[in-house]
Structures are given as structure tokens and as C-alpha cells.
Amino acid sequence: xxxxxxxxxxxxxxxxxxxxxxxxxxxxxxxxxFSYFGIGLLLNLAVPLVLATLAQLAIITTNDLDxxxxxxxxxxxxxxxxxxxxxxxVGIAALAGCVLLYAxxxxxVEIRQIPSIVVTLGLSFVWNGLAVLLLPSPGGxxxxxxxxxxxxxxxxxxxxxxxxxxxxxxxxxxxMRSSAGVRLRGGGGNPRAMRRFGWSLVRSxxxxxxxxxxxxxxxxxxxxxLTTSADANLALxxxxxxxxxxxxxxxxxxxxRVSVIGAVLGAVTLTLAASFLAFLNVSPDWQVGAQGAILIxxxxxxxxxxxxxxxxxx
Numbered sequence: 001x002x003x004x005x006x007x008x009x010x011x012x013x014x015x016x017x018x019x020x021x022x023x024x025x026x027x028x029x030x031x032x033x034f035s036y037f038g039i040g041l042l043l044n045l046a047v048p049l050v051l052a053t054l055a056q057l058a059i060i061t062t063n064d065l066d067x068x069x070x071x072x073x074x075x076x077x078x079x080x081x082x083x084x085x086x087x088x089x090v091g092i093a094a095l096a097g098c099v100l101l102y103a104x105x106x107x108x109v110e111i112r113q114i115p116s117i118v119v120t121l122g123l124s125f126v127w128n129g130l131a132v133l134l135l136p137s138p139g140g141x142x143x144x145x146x147x148x149x150x151x152x153x154x155x156x157x158x159x160x161x162x163x164x165x166x167x168x169x170x171x172x173x174x175x176m177r178s179s180a181g182v183r184l185r186g187g188g189g190n191p192r193a194m195r196r197f198g199w200s201l202v203r204s205x206x207x208x209x210x211x212x213x214x215x216x217x218x219x220x221x222x223x224x225x226l227t228t229s230a231d232a233n234l235a236l237x238x239x240x241x242x243x244x245x246x247x248x249x250x251x252x253x254x255x256x257r258v259s260v261i262g263a264v265l266g267a268v269t270l271t272l273a274a275s276f277l278a279f280l281n282v283s284p285d286w287q288v289g290a291q292g293a294i295l296i297x298x299x300x301x302x303x304x305x306x307x308x309x310x311x312x313x314x
Contacts (some may be wrong), residue, residue, distance in 0.1 A: 076220025
């Protein structure tokens with residue numbers, strides 16, 4: 001039994017181990033990066049990916065998958081660089097409408113039992129089309145308040161670490177520890193029990209889709225504040241990266257089994273790997289390959305630990 005518990009703890013620590021495994025080569029090859037400004041540069045784009053990852057996590061909690069989060073983040077950036085800059089009230093209304101539409105889609109997925117992959121794949125074209133209409137070519141400008149917020153330098157510890165830690169702690173408390181979070185996760189973990197206690201699965205899924213949209217809005221605005229301009233294709237890679245980060249962090253596609261802290265660590269790990277390879281002037285194709293290799297290795301270790309854990313129980 002103790003051996004089984006040890007393997008379970010080791011499996012839970014895999015996201016942290018993967019982060020350390022990425023940090024060690026960076027420290028060996030380029031020790032100067034381990035400074036306030038070095039870490040800040042490596043993790044400069046971590047916060048938008050962390051937020052997009054939590055958006056994906058909210059959807060995976062319901063046993064669904066969101067193939068539109070990347071285009072949605074791009075659309076939010078385009079709204080921020082155009083409407084939010086020139087007509088703030090219209091921009092805020094547009095973002096609120098996007099969140100509401102996400103919630104309605106979640107309700108329809110549950111009511112009509114439509115596969116989320118099909119719905120969100122179609123939705124990705126909608127988001128991308130709207131982004132192109134708003135900003136046919138790269139451009140626009142980030143609102144001054146947003147740029148100053150995202151470029152704010154925190155004392156002692158680099159800002160991306162501070163923001164990522166705060167997001168992880170708040171997300172963990174709200175989703176994993178609060179009674180409301182337990183009810184929301186119940187839709188993916190034990191829908192029969194939710195029906196038995198009179199809790200609405202439609203409301204639960206609509207709420208989680210709305211929460212995903214809120215994280216997507218924050219991700220797009222943070223990305224805009226860092227890049228200072230927008231593009232309809234700015235965050236397309238976030239779709240696959242967010243899925244990879246959730247899985248890397250210990251999440252599973254069924255049963256509502258997710259880890260907010262693990263997902264944040266997964267997003268930071270993938271950001272570090274890509275940033276360091278870019279720092280070494282490695283081709284973007286190899287950067288994607290390195291991120292995929294990290295995911296495959298961690299998943300292989302997790303499967304191995306699961307098999308040994310089942311063997312220990314038997």
C-alpha cells in the first residue's frame with residue numbers, strides 16, 4: 001500500500017519534475033539566464049499561455065475539448081487593439097458578448113449532446129473570421145493602461161513568476177477547494193450524482209464554458225499588452241499548447257480529473273522550452289518538436305506509474 005501511495009505522489013509531482021528537467025539544461029548551458037531579467041525574458045509570454053491553459057482546463061473539466069481557444073484569444077487581442085482602444089464601451093460590450101456566446105455554446109453542447117470537438121472546431125472559424133474582419137492585416141495598438149500593466153516590473157521576483165503563482169493559487173482555491181468549484185467539477189466527474197442531487201448539468205457546463213471564455217479574454221488582453229499590437233493569427237498555437245499543458249500538468253480527458261497548479265506548471269514548462277530554444281536561435285519547427293517531446297516523455301512516465309500503481313493494488 002505504501003508503495004502505491006508513493007507512486008501516486010510521484011505521479012502528482014511529475015509536472016514539477018518536468019519543469020526542473022527543462023530548467024537544468026538551461027542553467028548548465030546559459031547560467032546567466034538565472035537572473036531577474038533573464039527569467040523575465042524567458043517567461044515573458046508565460047502569463048497569456050497560463051490563462052489560455054486554464055481556459056482549456058475549464059472545458060476539459062466537463063469531459064469536453066475546446067479547439068477554438070487559440071482563435072478566440074487572437075480575436076480578443078484584435079478587439080483590444082481596435083475597439084477597446086478607440087471605443088472602450090463598444091470593446092467591453094464585444095468582449096462580454098463573446099463570453100456570453102461561449103456560455104450559450106456550453107449549454108447547447110449539453111442540451112443537444114453535440115460533440116464538443118465538432119462545435120468548437122466550427123467556432124474556431126467563427127472567431128478567426130471575426131478577427132480578420134476587425135484586423136485584416138497585423139496592426140492596431142494596445143491601450144496604454146494595458147501595456148503599462150503588462151510591462152510592470154515587480155520587485156525582487158520577475159513579474160511572470162508572480163502573476164503565474166497568483167493565478168495558480170487563486171484558480172486552485174476557486175476550482176479545487178470551494179464548494180462551487182466542486183459542484184462544477186461534478187459535471188465531468190460524476191454527472192449521475194449531480195442529477196440525483198438536483199444540480200443542473202446544463203447550468204454547470206454553461207458556467208464552465210463562460211469561465212473558460214473569461215480566462216480566454218484575460219489571455220488575449222495580456223498577450224496584446226505584451227506584444228502592443230494584434231494579428232488575427234496571433235495565438236493560433238495556443239489551442240494545442242493549452243491542451244498539452246493541461247495533460248502535462250496531470251489532467252485527463254475523462255472524469256473531471258484536472259490540476260490547476262499542475263496545468264500552470266505545464267504551461268510554464270512549455271514556455272521555458274520554447275523561449276530558450278528561440279534564445280539559441282533554434283528554428284520554430286524544432287521548438288514545437290521539443291515541446292512535443294517533453295509531453296511524450298511525461299505521458300510515458302505517467303502511464304508507467306499508472307500501470308505499476310494498478311499492479312500494486314492488485
